[in-house]
Amino acid sequence: MFGFYRVASAVNKTTVANPQKNAEEILTLVKEAADKEVSVVVFPELTLTGYTASDLFLNQTLLASQNESIQYILNNIKELDTIVILGIALLEADRLYNCAAVLQGGEILGIIPKSYLPNNKEFYEKRQFVSGRDIVRTATELLGKEVPFGVDLLFTDGRxxxxxxxxxxxxxxxxxxxxxxxxxxxxxxxxxxxxxxxIGKHEYREELVRTQSARCMAAYVYSSAGVGESTTDTVYGGHAIISEYGATLAQNERFSLESSLITADIDLERMRWLRINESSYSDGRRKKTRLIKLKSLPMMSELQRDITPAPFVPSRYADKKLRCDEIIHIQAHGLIKRMTHAHIIKALIGISGGLDSTLALLSTHRAFEMMGWDSRNIIAVTMPGFGTTSRTKSNAVKLCEALGVTLKEVDITDISLQEFKAIGHDTEELSVTYENVQARARTSILMNMANQEGGLVIGTGDLSEIALGWSTYNGDHMSMYALNSGIPKTLIKYVIEYYKSNKAIADIIDDILDTPISPELLPHSDDKIVQETEEIVGPYELHDFFLYHFIKYGAKPDKIRFLAMRAFDIKYDEETITKWLKIFLQRFFNQQFKRSCMPDGPKVGTISLSPRADWKMPSDADVDVWLRMLE
Structure with missing residues (x-):
């Protein structure tokens, strides 16, 4: 299952000081977990006795009954592969320890003592228990067998x-x-x-679990005592939480009067490779540990987890204003620093009426607003050519007029024809030469006008295009500051849509969003776009999905395909996803030479392809190994 495991947090209905009754309730939940193909299920602290047994822990009868119940559970899970983690009281060296016992297949694999014992206000754990924080490389005897005991125990399936x-x-x-x-x-x-x-403690508790999962770059599964615990002085709500790398995947409703079990599918392969890809994890100090090998685990028959088809786009609509403002500010402040450092007061942007140039213009305009600069010093240049349609040109013009920027027009048709003549290119041959001549003509015009105006050329190419190499080398590939270089296409749409709150440009934005993505380099047909980018290189929503998983944690192609099939469900079949994934990989490898010399630009999200910081790759790396994995 590509590194996915199903885990569970169980909160059993407790009968204080009645281990056998608790064991029966525990077994019901264990069998439910096993039926759900759960690899590991965790229960609350001191599961068999109840946490609130208090001084009864000092009574021999309770511990003897607990140990009988442990044996009862072991006898009933011999045929199960699911790992069970229970809370027990352990008498060792004439000391009583509050412990977790790890069980599988009828055996106790290890026992871990509690390190920190609360001993203030409503908690008096040191009255009964002692800390096990210094216990390492030790074994104890329980139920007539020697069992590894200590805080140095880790458990692994070897995968x-x-x-x-x-x-x-x-x-x-x-x-x-x-x-x-x-x-x-x-x-x-x-x-x-x-x-x-x-009051309010559950919110702090959930935040603590979630943030610890982020700090440790791990999944964190938490189970707290609930119904049935003594209410002599306190009430226990039975909170169960499953978090993964800073996100809570599942939690139950507290104060249930019945036992509960929550599950989540966690991606542990991703956790391992995220540590390698984007943290200082490897600098952490290692200590001596004992690694306990697990038996085979339950096999998941299917993934029960939603995979977002748009990993770059915030999933919660409520976050939209916050996220978009943040993106715009990162862009704007990046540009402000570049312009003030270079003592430049003018910005030049090639404006086409497409998504990328629209966002670059809007963010540049926001930067000028922040600084109180004259928006007329933003020089937007529309450069119609053989494929320019009236729709895109009209949207570009209307947007510039609404923003109050300086609009200039330079028709590149004659310039391109002169270039064709100079190199002996047949104007009827609509090849890559035909297209790239136009792209380079536009960049040349912008660069020369920047010299003339004393301005800075703002690049409009986005992260998705950079990943695919969907640009003309030394054409739209080049600029003096690549403002969109850290933002993928799917996120650009999201941010542009946010600008619809400005009623003056809302209708223009709507039409820009509705226009097919195109470089408009091939002659149009009856003023209609004939060159749609996504028909040539594939849907950007797929490529952004591929890019995220490929870069974020180095996912293998077969896993990316597996996740894409889950994320896009019936929208794309396996054959279509495989086709475009191959195109993505081929272009990503073959077009690295363009990234190796890309201009400066601000990093916006966690993924960037700048060769100076985030992505260093040889321009002549071979893609065959990656492609073979998809065969």
């Missing part, structure tokens, strides 16, 4: 899963044990907890 376990207060500590577990390779973390409910 993509390595997990560690901490208990409740451990997560609240200044340096949680999970930090060290993650530094030693754990990409999945579990927490057995008994966190009582106070």
């Amino acid at each position: 993509d899963m390595t997990f560690g376990v901490e208990i409740c207060e451990d997560l609240w500590a200044v340096t949680p044990p999970s930090n060290h577990m993650a530094s030693n390779g754990a990409n999945l973390l579990f927490n057995l907890s008994a966190s009582n409910e106070l």
